[in-house]
Amino acid sequence: MSISMRMDGDPAAIEHDINQTRARVDHVLEALQDKLSPRQLRAQARHFVEERSVRFAKRLGRNVRDNPWPVVGGVLIAIAWVALVRRRRRHREEGSAGSLRHWL
Numbered sequence: 001m002s003i004s005m006r007m008d009g010d011p012a013a014i015e016h017d018i019n020q021t022r023a024r025v026d027h028v029l030e031a032l033q034d035k036l037s038p039r040q041l042r043a044q045a046r047h048f049v050e051e052r053s054v055r056f057a058k059r060l061g062r063n064v065r066d067n068p069w070p071v072v073g074g075v076l077i078a079i080a081w082v083a084l085v086r087r088r089r090r091h092r093e094e095g096s097a098g099s100l101r102h103w104l
Helices: 011-035 038-066 069-103
Strands: none
Touching: none
């Protein structure tokens, strides 16, 4: 955007140039306000997250397909961990109930 002002001293021409410049500046400001509005920023963020999520899911799918053993190992470890936590919780519940019976 270039700003050219007439310097010939004609007040009407100068006023016309000022009005044109003001209109261009207003147009740029409106465009910036639209681009930086909360709605537009949310839409941009949502698009960014969706795009990255799709890429991540595709890459993860390819990695699992090409090399499934780390996933299998991770699943087995998770199952063992859940079983261990349940067993410890059951043991604690049985232990606290037993100590209550002792006092009753």
